[in-house]
Amino acid sequence: MSPSRRSAVPRLPAVRLYESLRTAHLERAHQLAPASIVHRVTRYDFDESLTEGLDLVQAGPVRAAWLVARSRVRVLEVNEPLMTSSLPATALVLAALAGRRVLTRRRVTVVSYLIGNADPFASGTAPRLRTRLRRRAERVLARLVWRRLDRVVSGTDSARETYARLLGPSSPRTSAATIPALPTRHPEARGGGVRPPTVVFLGAFAERKGLPVLLAAWPAVREEHPDARLVLLGKGPLEPDARALADADDSVTVEVDPARSRIHDVLDASRVLVLWSQPSPTWREQVGLPLVEGLSHGCTAVTTTETGLADWLEAHGHVVAHGDPASSSVLAHSIGSALDAGRSADSVLADLPELDGRLAADDRLFTPELSAREDSA
Structure with a gap:
């Protein structure tokens, strides 16, 4: 594969406009x-080694608009309209392309992948007038972007319903589809039968991911399942709390910022993955990358109703708690239920689609102008 190119101008006829890259x-x-x-x-x-073979351009909103307008772009993917931090850059790029169209008569197809399932415009609890006015302006801008989209794919039913509720109907010309944001089986997943009672937490050591509730719940889990083990993978502000539990309980292991290969190894040896997402006025778990990665290795998921995948998970034998997400006893019971179910990795993997949901969505978004794999073959 060729080295990565940090280009001055996007070189390819398809462009993805991202707020942040991870x-x-x-x-x-x-x-x-x-x-x-x-x-x-x-x-x-951000892993620099993974940039090999990619065409990357780092630019602020104004420069991005100038560069994209100068490029040979035919299909543009923008961040979803409910990602309010990206709206200024998206609006500037779309305005620049509209100006280019006047001169060249070339119209760019604009597409977006939707997983947002929370209301970022709610102003009822905002104490400052400036905040309330900003959110109203963001809603207007989001609706303008929403009406400009030519094709959209929703990764969850929750996202589709949220967009309809907050931004109204899309343009009559917009092609829309829903493709669940599910993984396929990871190529290195071993599968197999019922694994040892290992529980894994993967992600930011932060309150919104439910780590404090998990740390409080673990002693109760151990009382009912003395042979259970807990592995905490990630990093974040609550690392001292995670290490404190590991120091006091030899069933707990903490690995800070492990390599990707190590993450895959742990997931492939674990029975249960916990992502105990917490409700927040300003944030809601859209899908949960740890859930996706755990499923791809055959882990049984334990989560709250905050994730957009909650309905699918519950319908396919995973544990989705409807009780108080701040309750450690609710989480302890949920983990115990998942361990007691003794579900095999093979049965979890059998429920996954043959094509990764994000790849299927991309094919839908970029066809017919571009084909995801035929053009690169």
Whole structure:
């Protein structure tokens, strides 16, 4: 594979306009339709080694608009309209392309992948007038972007319903579909029968991911399941709390910022993955990358109703708690139920689609102008 190109101008006829770029995006980019990626910032987990073979352009909103308008773009993917931090850049790029169309008569197809399932415009609890006015302006801007989209794919039913409720109907010309944001079996997943009673937490050591509730619940889990083990993988502000439990309980292991290969090994040896997402006025778990990765290795998921995949998970034998997400006893009971179910990895993997949901969505978004795999073969 050729080295990565940090380009001055997007080189490919497909462009993805991202607010931020992280490792998961880079991994996906090697599988999705070939496209230049224009991004404003990189995330804390950005893995430089995964940029090989990609066409990357880092630019702020104004420069991004100028560069995309100068490019030979035919299909543009933008961040979903409910991602309010990306709206200024998206609006500027779309305005620049509208100006280019006046001069060249070339219309760009604009597409977006939707997983947002929370209301970012709610102003009832905002104490400052400036905040309330900003949110009203963001709603207007989001509706303008929403009406400009030519094709959209919703990754969850929750996202589809949220967009209809907050932004109203899309343009009559918009092609819309819903494809569940589910993984396929990971190529290195061993599968097999019932695994040892290992529970894994993967992600940010933060309150919104439910780590404090998990740490409080673990002693109760151990009382009912003395042979259970807990592995905490990630990093974040609550690392001292995680280490404190590991120091006091030899059934708990903490691994800070482990390599991707190590993450896959742990998931492939675990029976249960916990992502105990917490409700928040300003944030809601859209899908949950740890859930997707756990499923791809055959883990039984334990989660709350916050994730957009909650309905699918519950319908396919995973544990989705409807009780108080702040309750450690609810979580302890949920983990115990998943362990007692003794579900095999093979049975979890058998429920997954043959094609990764994000790849299937990408084919829908970029066809017929581009084909995800035929054009790159």
